Amino acid sequence: MQTRYAVVGAGLAGASTARRLAADGEEVTLIERGRPADPLGSSHGSARILRYAYPDRLSVELMAAARPGWEELEARGGRRLLTPTGALDHGEVRDPRQLADVLEQVGVEHELLSARQAAARWPMHSFDTEVLWHPDAAVLDAESTVETMVELAVDDGARLLTGRQVELVERAGSGFRLTSADGERIEAERVIVCAGGWLPALLRRLPVPSGFLPALHGITVRQEQAFHFPHRPEHREPDSPEEQPGTQTRWPTFIHQSPEMTTYGLPGGRDADFAGQKVAEYDGGPVIDSAAAQDRRVDPENRRRVVDFVRRRLPGAEPTPYAETTCLFTTTPDANFLMDSWDGLTVISPCSGHGAKFAPLIGEMAAGLAAGDVARHRPVPEAFRADRRIG
Numbered sequence: 039m040q041t042r043y044a045v046v047g048a049g050l051a052g053a054s055t056a057r058r059l060a061a062d063g064e065e066v067t068l069i070e071r072g073r074p075a076d077p078l079g080s081s082h083g084s085a086r087i088l089r090y091a092y093p094d095r096l097s098v099e100l101m102a103a104a105r106p107g108w109e110e111l112e113a114r115g116g117r118r119l120l121t122p123t124g125a126l127d128h129g130e131v132r133d134p135r136q137l138a139d140v141l142e143q144v145g146v147e148h149e150l151l152s153a154r155q156a157a158a159r160w161p162m163h164s165f166d167t168e169v170l171w172h173p174d175a176a177v178l179d180a181e182s183t184v185e186t187m188v189e190l191a192v193d194d195g196a197r198l199l200t201g202r203q204v205e206l207v208e209r210a211g212s213g214f215r216l217t218s219a220d221g222e223r224i225e226a227e228r229v230i231v232c233a234g235g236w237l238p239a240l241l242r243r244l245p246v247p248s249g250f251l252p253a254l255h256g257i258t259v260r261q262e263q264a265f266h267f268p269h270r271p272e273h274r275e276p277d278s279p280e281e282q283p284g285t286q287t288r289w290p291t292f293i294h295q296s297p298e299m300t301t302y303g304l305p306g307g308r309d310a311d312f313a314g315q316k317v318a319e320y321d322g323g324p325v326i327d328s329a330a331a332q333d334r335r336v337d338p339e340n341r342r343r344v345v346d347f348v349r350r351r352l353p354g355a356e357p358t359p360y361a362e363t364t365c366l367f368t369t370t371p372d373a374n375f376l377m378d379s380w381d382g383l384t385v386i387s388p389c390s391g392h393g394a395k396f397a398p399l400i401g402e403m404a405a406g407l408a409a410g411d412v413a414r415h416r417p418v419p420e421a422f423r424a425d426r427r428i429g
């Protein structure tokens with residue numbers, strides 16, 4: 039089989055890249071070892087935070103640039119992907135005032151509140167510092183987003199191959215040969231690898247120039263864990279978002295950062311019957327050798343830490359999880375994404391546990407990088423290059 043572009047991996051990154059290339063009229067084959075938004079990857083399930091609050095201006099600007107892509111995706115796909123929630127940031131290390139300064143510079147609507155003002159508005163939380171609120175935050179449905187992007191790509195002529203694990207990518211003539219586990223071969227002019235947590239194990243079977251490998255080997259993979267806590271009766275959402283599409287939830291998303299831990303939470307959505315708040319410790323799961331080493335077991339110590347947080351900081355939730363899950367986190371040492379290209383081979387990893395919200399923009403940047411056409415697409419920031427200085 040021959041193709042102009044082969045995209046490896048149909049998570050948010052690969053689906054978005056294939057969708058963009060197909061929309062540009064390119065011939066694309068999207069190859070996935072399992073199925074789109076695979077349950078073993080990072081893009082499954084119904085709930086990820088879409089927020090603007092970041093301590094650096096670049097991330098806030100990228101989020102602002104990504105947002106129109108979400109609206110376009112919802113309109114083109116005819117499916118609701120975002121639930122408006124607004125977001126809270128608090129805790130001594132989170133530094134809400136500094137985050138507010140950056141939102142102000144970029145022109146994102148926000149309010150900085152005292153702990154007492156915030157407690158009056160969100161009694162389901164307990165605050166011990168100033169609190170940043172920004173109303174344009176939302177929860178995004180990761181799995182429906184992948185499905186929508188793949189459907190649109192296929193409508194525009196992309197070929198989707200599922201159950202096909204790429205084992206080796208070699209240079210062949212002026213292009214590449216991809217060999218999968220079942221021995222099938224695909225000849226491609228250009229290859230974009232969006233393999234998520236499988237990337238570190240795949241690296242030695244990609245023709246990446248050796249000078250870049252030390253940087254790429256800095257990527258770690260974690261088995262992150264998340265817990266769903268029921269709302270107390272007086273703090274329940276009045277209607278499920280399915281009954282009231284587009285209305286803002288009563289419970290906002292949040293990030294709390296203390297010297298001990300970083301904790302985030304969001305309405306869990308369809309994954310847990312719209313009945314509670316999903317709460318997790320950022321980078322709280324164990325580091326594993328590779329995606330294949332996942333055992334999907336929840337660490338009792340991590341559960342204890344998150345339950346303790348809910349007891350102290352979320353009085354509107356019962357501190358007993360009614361559901362729990364694990365998920366794959368891919369992390370770079372500086373928490374920035376990885377997007378680079380070497381003579382027709384492009385590697386994309388919107389990792390470090392915060393890539394979902396940028397998904398439409400990631401595909402656009404990846405398509406431009408792979409096509410060598412930055413005039414039509416937003417260029418990839420230097421901060422995402424593999425040879426950047428980290429630390």
Ligand SMILES: Cc1cc2nc3c(=O)[nH]c(=O)nc-3n(C[C@H](O)[C@H](O)[C@H](O)COP(=O)(O)OP(=O)(O)OC[C@H]3O[C@@H](n4cnc5c(N)ncnc54)[C@H](O)[C@@H]3O)c2cc1C
Nearest residue numbers: 047049050051071079080081087204234365392393394395
């Ligand atoms: C618990 C959790 C919470 C998160 N919360 C947030 C959040 O609140 N906000 C936010 O913005 N982001 C969040 N993220 C991060 C976000 O979900 C990820 O950045 C994003 O899903 C990464 O997508 P990906 O396409 O790079 O990887 P993946 O979704 O893992 O996709 C990679 C795909 O490649 C396939 N694949 C791998 N190897 C091969 C191969 N050799 N051949 C063929 N196919 C292959 C895999 O099966 C998989 O489907 C969270 C992630 C997790 C795990």
